[in-house]
Amino acid sequence: PCLIPTYRQLSRNKVLIATALRLNDWMSYDRNQLKDPQKHLSNGRLISKAACLALLPGMSADGITGGAIWYDAQMYNSERLLLSFILSAAEAGAQVANYVExxxxxxxxxxxxxxxxxxVLTGETFDIQAKLVVNSAGAWVDTVLGLLNSRSSTRPTFHHSTAINLVTRQILPEYAIGVLSQDTS
Known part of the structure; x- marks a missing residue:
């Protein structure tokens, strides 16, 4: 399970976090259709301030209103999942390529x-005709959009996440924790 404290600020308050937990549960409604019950994930939930502080010994109580607990899975082979998507797309008729920019x-x-x-291996240029073009360039989405004549690549269209998941030695015996940096700049 994952645990984050909730605060009074709009972006971190219990109402907003509860809504996010419900949306997460709703969007992953099929997550427990696996045959192995060991891989089932419980729904997210809110906990009281006292319960949150009991789970986070040494955490300052300043501003904390409670906490949120949710469950997430860890992907051990993301490259295999990606390859599976690519192969499925190819089976459905998509043309796929590697080392193409x-x-x-x-x-x-x-x-x-x-x-x-x-x-990018041979330097050969070519056209790819398509009924539908999907920009799945990740962090480079704005760079690709900048290739359109009518767009400026200097003005970001998408605002990327500024959060990170940092894996460390186990701090708490049963929970992964999310905390805010003191420097929010």
Whole structure:
């Protein structure tokens, strides 16, 4: 289980966190359809201030209103999951490639019709026609959007997460914890 304290601030209050917990449970409604009951995850829940502080010995009580507990899974082989998605897409008719970089878009008056690409191993450039183009460039999504003539790559379209998950030695015997940095700049 994961544990975070709740606070009075709007972005960290019990009502907002409870809503997030319900959304997480709703979006992962099928998570317990696995045959192995050892892999089932309980729904998230709120706990009292006293219960939160009892689970976080040494934590300052200043501003804490309670806590939130939720359950998450750990992915041991993310690259295998990605490969599975790629192979499934190929089986469904998608064309897949590796070591290919988008260098532009193919457009007409109706919209985007594909991409201009380069094979980064050979330097060969080529066009890829498509009924649908998905920008799945992750942290480089704005760079790819910047390749459109009508977009400026200097103004971010997407604001990326500034949180991190840091895995350390086990601090608490039963919980992973989430805490705020003192420097929120």
């Amino acid at each position: 988008v260098i532009g878009f193919l457009q007409d008056e109706k919209g985007i019709k594909g991409v201009k690409a380069i094979d």
